[in-house]
């Protein structure tokens with residue numbers, strides 16, 4: 239299982255994650271990214287990892303749990 243989280247303090251709201259993985263992230267009214275499903279299916283693992291890599295603030299954490 240993977241677990242996805244966004245650090246709201248680090249997030250600068252540029253929306254890159256929502257553009258990369260709209261199944262996982264949405265920008266809130268406060269211009270902070272929200273994780274729509276913190277424990278997404280395995281099929282979204284690569285997208286979650288890509289979004290984390292592309293985040294310019296390193297605000298996204300993807301944890302692999304067994």
Ligand code: SF4
Pocket residue numbers: 244248249250251252253254255256263270271292293294295296297298
């Ligand atoms: S890519 Fe990173 S900084 Fe940009 S909105 Fe998403 S979490 Fe925030």
